[in-house]
Amino acid sequence: MTNLLLVLSKDPYTTETPDLVLDIGLNAKEKGNDVSLYLIEDGVTAARKSEFGNKLAAAHKKGIKIYADDKAVLSRSLTNKLIGWVEVKEIGTLLDFIMDYDRVVWF
Amino acid sequence: MVLGDKMTKQLTIVSINGPYRDEGVFTMMRLAHAAREKGITVNFFNYLDATVIAHKDQAPKEFPPIETIFGTIVKKGIKKPKAHAIACIKCTDARGVTKQQTEGVIIGGLYDLGEWTAESDKTILIS
Numbered sequence: 001m002t003n004l005l006l007v008l009s010k011d012p013y014t015t016e017t018p019d020l021v022l023d024i025g026l027n028a029k030e031k032g033n034d035v036s037l038y039l040i041e042d043g044v045t046a047a048r049k050s051e052f053g054n055k056l057a058a059a060h061k062k063g064i065k066i067y068a069d070d071k072a073v074l075s076r077s078l079t080n081k082l083i084g085w086v087e088v089k090e091i092g093t094l095l096d097f098i099m100d101y102d103r104v105v106w107f
Numbered sequence: 108m109v110l111g112d113k114m115t116k117q118l119t120i121v122s123i124n125g126p127y128r129d130e131g132v133f134t135m136m137r138l139a140h141a142a143r144e145k146g147i148t149v150n151f152f153n154y155l156d157a158t159v160i161a162h163k164d165q166a167p168k169e170f171p172p173i174e175t176i177f178g179t180i181v182k183k184g185i186k187k188p189k190a191h192a193i194a195c196i197k198c199t200d201a202r203g204v205t206k207q208q209t210e211g212v213i214i215g216g217l218y219d220l221g222e223w224t225a226e227s228d229k230t231i232l233i234s
Binding site: 009040041042071072091092094095096098099104106107 | 116118130131134140142145147228229231232
């Protein structure tokens, strides 16, 4: 089993990148890997209570852990506006994940 | 060529985007500060448009000048934990910024990135 960290920095409404990231994560999870999705920069908007937020919630139910960068959330005034399963973390946590996970892919 | 310190953990960050378009460069700076606090050596490989990050004399009106912030991290990195920076020569030549890189940035190439990748604990590309 591989630990896979997907870092998403793009919003879900401009490109199809967030959908691609979610597909990769779900496929990796189905194959038995440990998958985490870390939202940063505009990527945190993907976790708003919205259509895409519902997709993330479904992914969480399938075992994908979801994190969001604290400054990105704060600067966009998204505190308390995200889906319930998102853990807001500071940048040091992302660094720890980058160093500890087997594979890291930044989108 | 800069050889890394094998006594500490090493993170190589490859950046390809220029400053001011999005938050990517500032995220890179935040990661570098966090790495310093955790004693992790950081290698910056500035590639493609990211070679503009360390270009001198930037004077943005509404943003902090990224060259100053980046240069401060690289200069402070002379002490442990280290922070090294290489700018790709083909990229700097193409953009006319080879001779105006901030202090501490070395002009190098993809072979240097290969060596950093081999010796680093982790290499990430911020895009």
